[in-house]
Amino acid sequence: MRAGHSDVDAIIDLVTDSFQHLAVSVWLVPPRHDRWAVLHGHVRIHIEHAMRYGYVHVTGDRLGVAVWLPHDRRLPPPADYDERLLKACGHWTDRFRVVDRLFAAHHPRRPHHHLTYLAVHPERRGEGIGSVLLRHHHARLDAAGIGAYLEASSSPSRDLYARHGYRTGEMFAVPDGAPLWPMWREPYLAVER
Structure with a gap:
């Protein structure tokens, strides 16, 4: 179901x-x-942007949430991003x-x-909640012939996305080596045409 504004803090x-x-x-x-606290402030910026x-x-x-931003049209950045980022992240802004x-x-x-975020409550992971959320939005994307993109930040999440049709691109990393895998999913209906 689509989240409402009353869900924002819990999300x-x-x-x-x-x-x-x-x-x-x-x-x-x-x-x-x-x-x-720092991540919470940073996540708030992006969730509020996605709600709009x-x-x-x-x-x-x-107990599960999927956050998607459409890049099939010009998307504005989050409002007052630089100021809000500095306020939320302080010393860690850079x-x-x-x-x-x-x-x-x-x-x-x-x-x-x-897909900017896919999150499931830690006590409910492994029950298929993330898969249900992915399939829900993938159905919309497949019907419209639109691809999906994400950055996987762990091997288990990369494997989950691969099971849902995502293909892994060339890994990149933050300066000290934390790996990130770009992943792309073609829309199934567009592939079948």
Whole structure:
């Protein structure tokens, strides 16, 4: 189901909880005692942007979320991004800018929807919640003949996306080596035509 504005805080908490232990998150904010708060502020910027310009789907119990941004038209950046990034990330802002530049350098130029976040409550992982969320939006993309793109930040997530038809591009990494895999999924109906 499509998320409503009353879901935003719970979504931000869920994404932050799900992403705080990833290698790229540890690189972004090395001190564990700072990481959750900094990531929470950063995630807020992107969730609020997606609520306005993208698709934010949640499960009925709010234990899973998929956040998509359409890149099949000109998409504005998040409002007041530089100021909000500095306020949210403080001392760690430059690291977030490095990751922004890396993502931009590897981002495809052809029309697609970008999966910016897929998060499932830690106690419910492995139950197929992420797969349900992926299939839901993939059906829309397949019907419209639009591809999907994402950056996988762990081997298990890369494997999950591969099971859903994503092909892995050339790995890139943050300066200290946390790997990221760009992945592309062709729309199935467009392939069958």
